[in-house]
Amino acid sequence: MDDLDHGIIAELRRDGRASISELAERLKVSRATVRTRLDRLKSVGEIAGFIVLTRSDISVAPVRGLMMIGIEGRGGDRITARLTGMPAVMAVHSTNGKWDMIVELSTESLAELDDVIRRIRNMDGVMTSETNLILSTRRASSLRQG
Structure with a gap:
C-alpha cells in the first residue's frame, strides 16, 4: 500500500458514502485511478467490507x-x-x-x-x-x- 491507498482508506473512514468522483477530487487524482485502486484494495483484502451504522x-x-x-x-x-x-x-x-x-x-x-x-x-x-x-x-x- 502506498500513500494514495492510505489516502483512499482515510477518506472512506471520514465519509464511507463518498462517491468515486468525490474521492478523486479530494485526493487530486482521476476517477479511473480511484476506481482501480478501490477494486485492488478490495480484491487483496485490504478493504474487507463496508458497514452502515443506524x-x-x-x-x-x-x-x-x-x-x-x-x-x-x-x-x-x-x-x-x-x-x-x-x-x-x-x-x-x-x-x-x-x-x-x-x-x-x-x-x-x-x-x-x-x-x-x-x-x-x-x-x-x-x-x-x-x-x-x-x-x-x-x-x-x-x-x-x-
Whole structure:
C-alpha cells in the first residue's frame, strides 16, 4: 500500500458514502485511478467490507463497556466460544500484554451489564478482569478535524 491507498482508506473512514468522483477530487487524482485502486484494495483484502451504522445500532443497547480478561491456562478457545454466544457480547479481541482478551459489551441497562460481567467472571478459566464503561465515542475523522 502506498500513500494514495492510505489516502483512499482515510477518506472512506471520514465519509464511507463518498462517491468515486468525490474521492478523486479530494485526493487530486482521476476517477479511473480511484476506481482501480478501490477494486485492488478490495480484491487483496485490504478493504474487507463496508458497514452502515443506524440509530438503532447505537441506541438499542446504550450501555457499553470494554472488559479486559485474564485467562488461566489454555482455556482461551473455550471461553471465546462461550463469550461469542452471549447476546451482550459485540466482539471478542485477543490481545497481548497484561490481558488475554478484550470483550466489547453492550446492554440496555447498568443492571444488565452488571449481570453479564458477573456471569463472565464466573466462567471457568477466567482468572481476573477489569471493565471500563464507554462514555462517548468519537470517530478518528472527528478528532482530526478539530
